[in-house]
Amino acid sequence: MAKQIFLNFAVQDVQRSMDFYTALGFTNNPQFSDDAGKCMVWSDSIFVMLLSHEKFASFATKPIADTRSALAGLFSLSVDSLEEVNTIMANGLKAGGIEPSEMKDYGFMQQRTIEDFDGHTWEIFHMDMSKLPTA
Secondary structure: OOOEEEEEEEEOOOHHHHHHHHOOOOOOEEEEEOEEEEEEOOOOOOOOOOOHHHHHHOOOOOOOOOOOOOOOOOEEEOOOHHHHHHHHHHHHHHHOOOOOOOEEOOOOEEEEEEEEEOEEEEEEEEEOOHHOOOO
């Protein structure tokens, strides 16, 4: 089996969250989806599982964090261009996401941040390695 990463998120509204992630550019894999959870695909190796609190709790060994008030992690997605960063962000904001800070420009990398309805924080970025400073 290929190495893959599955991020599992507890969400209040599975369908609304699926619609948000679809707006960001994820696709749904119905083979691993039901009413209590949706498998959202970013690439052949990156998946986000959107799970109802009840379903998430059945796997969890600790209480579910309130990610709207405390940061549980930063999740980053690289894309091919700044235009793609801006398109993903525009679609996510139109779908109800929140942009908690302004775009960061590091010269070789531009990054924007978006939060979903449950406060899960994503950094969408484009990196141009030809502009990476040399020592």
